[in-house]
Every structure is written in structure tokens, then in C-alpha cells.
Amino acid sequence: MTMPPGLRKFALTAHVTLSVGWIGAAAAYIALDVAAATSQDSETLRAAYVGMEMIARYVIVPLAFASLLTGLVMSVGTKWGLFRHYWVLISLLLTIIATVVLLVETQTISHLADIAADPTTSNDGLRTLGSTLVHSVGGTAVLLVILVLNMYKPRGMTRYGWRKQHEQHRKQKAQRPVAIP
Amino acid sequence: VVTKIRTAHARQEDTLMADPTAYPDPGDDTGVGSGPGSPPGMPRWVKVSGIVVGALVLLFVVLQLTGVGGEHGPAMHGPGARASEGDHEGDTPPIDGAPEGHREAGMELEFLVTASEGGHTPPVDH
Numbered sequence: 001m002t003m004p005p006g007l008r009k010f011a012l013t014a015h016v017t018l019s020v021g022w023i024g025a026a027a028a029y030i031a032l033d034v035a036a037a038t039s040q041d042s043e044t045l046r047a048a049y050v051g052m053e054m055i056a057r058y059v060i061v062p063l064a065f066a067s068l069l070t071g072l073v074m075s076v077g078t079k080w081g082l083f084r085h086y087w088v089l090i091s092l093l094l095t096i097i098a099t100v101v102l103l104v105e106t107q108t109i110s111h112l113a114d115i116a117a118d119p120t121t122s123n124d125g126l127r128t129l130g131s132t133l134v135h136s137v138g139g140t141a142v143l144l145v146i147l148v149l150n151m152y153k154p155r156g157m158t159r160y161g162w163r164k165q166h167e168q169h170r171k172q173k174a175q176r177p178v179a180i181p
Numbered sequence: 182v183v184t185k186i187r188t189a190h191a192r193q194e195d196t197l198m199a200d201p202t203a204y205p206d207p208g209d210d211t212g213v214g215s216g217p218g219s220p221p222g223m224p225r226w227v228k229v230s231g232i233v234v235g236a237l238v239l240l241f242v243v244l245q246l247t248g249v250g251g252e253h254g255p256a257m258h259g260p261g262a263r264a265s266e267g268d269h270e271g272d273t274p275p276i277d278g279a280p281e282g283h284r285e286a287g288m289e290l291e292f293l294v295t296a297s298e299g300g301h302t303p304p305v306d307h
Binding site for chain 1: 224
């Protein structure tokens, strides 16, 4: 099930846009996360936590799912396949892990944003909320690893991919007309 | 000439687009050659990455078990988490909605601040 070139190009454009957008949104999130970790100003802290929640919930999570979906389409719709090459397989696993951790972390971020948005929360209470820097920086590092894998496409075929390739070669040989001298 | 240009264009597209160029070898760069009839071994970069990831996971597990890395998960965030730490140090900040003990500590702190600023003398029982 290989996509025609026009559709393939469109799907690739969508996949690259969404995936790089995910990294960009994560970078914007980190900026607010750093503010949440370092600022002593209560207004900045309130704004940072609320902004973090909005970016995570309405930008990063949708981009993560869209990137995962378009990645699946690109794999299944091209000759790369989903389980044939190690770089595709590892990219898929890392994307799934990153998405699951993101979903769990989004609940924590929502909790922090609720506390920060509560007018009864004192300034000292805001300062002791903490940040999610370990997850956000770690998650972005994972996304960069996936990006590098997708750009460099390091060699390495899985046993499944090797078997499939041999099956295709065999089929092609069988279909080729035999020249009779 | 047209055919050559088309071939070059197709090659370039193959590199840029997510459609595979056929690997000249089965992708086994482990240094151990596999025969034409045998499946390829796992590439070196996969093995090295696996070892690095495994070591990091092991380190994380050890840190969690020994308690050196601190608490992990949503419970590590929030005022309650650090406020309870502050209790031991005796410098708990006043937090609205905090347990009774915390409020009392806050009131005591506010009283001391007001007393020092306004020059009020705390009532002393004789």
C-alpha cells in the first residue's frame, strides 16, 4: 500500500510541520517552565503556570497525536514500513513513550495551573509549587533524538524487514519473463 | 539527457522524501558479515543506544529505590509537598487553605512582623 508521489509529498509536509511544531511548542513551554522555576514575582508565576497549561493542553498534546498519526501514515504508506527498519521502529517507540509521559504530565500541569489560578493561593504557596523542567527538557531531548533519527535514517533492517524484502525479491524474480535463447 | 536529469531528480527525492533507497547491504554494520541467506544482525548503533538507555533506566531505578533522587510523580509538586519539608526546618510560610498547624505558624510570623514594624508590644502575662 504505497502512496502516490503527490499524496506522499503532502503527507510528508504535514508530518514534518506537525513534528517540528511539537518541538517548537515544547521550547515555548520550557521558557515558561524556566520562569516558573526561577521567578519570585507572584504575577509572573501565576501567568507562567496558566500559560504552561494552555500550551500543553491545547498545543503540545494535539501536535503530539497529530505527529504520531501522520508518522504512522508515512510509515505504512511508503516502502519504509513500520517494523522494517530500526530507525522507524525506535522513532515510533520513542514517540509513543513521549506521548504517554506527556499525557500524564499534563494532569500535573493542570493541577499546578489550578493552584496558581486560585486567588487564595499565597505568594509563598506559589513559590513552592516547583516546576516541570526535568520532564520538559527530557521530553524535548527525546524529540530531538527522533528528529535526528528521521533525518539521518541510520542503516539497519529488522529481521521482519529482511524477510519482507526477500519475499518481494522472490516475487519480482518470479514475475520477470525468462529469456529463451 | 532528460532520462539522466529524471534519474538524478528521482535520487534526490528518494533522499529527501520518506521513501527508502535500497540499502546496498542488509544494514548490518556490526562488523560481522551475514551470509546472503541469513537475516542481518542488530546494527551497532542500536546496540550502543540500547546499552545507554538501559544504563539510564537502571540509574533512575537505583536513585528512586535509594531515595537520593527524591520523590517522583505528581505528588512532588504542590504546596503541600514542600510545606511539609519546611515544617521540619521551622520556616513554613503561611499558605491559605493549608492545615491548621501551618496557619498558626503563619499567624505567628505575621504577628512578629507587625510587632516589629508597628512597635506593638506583645501582651505579657504577669
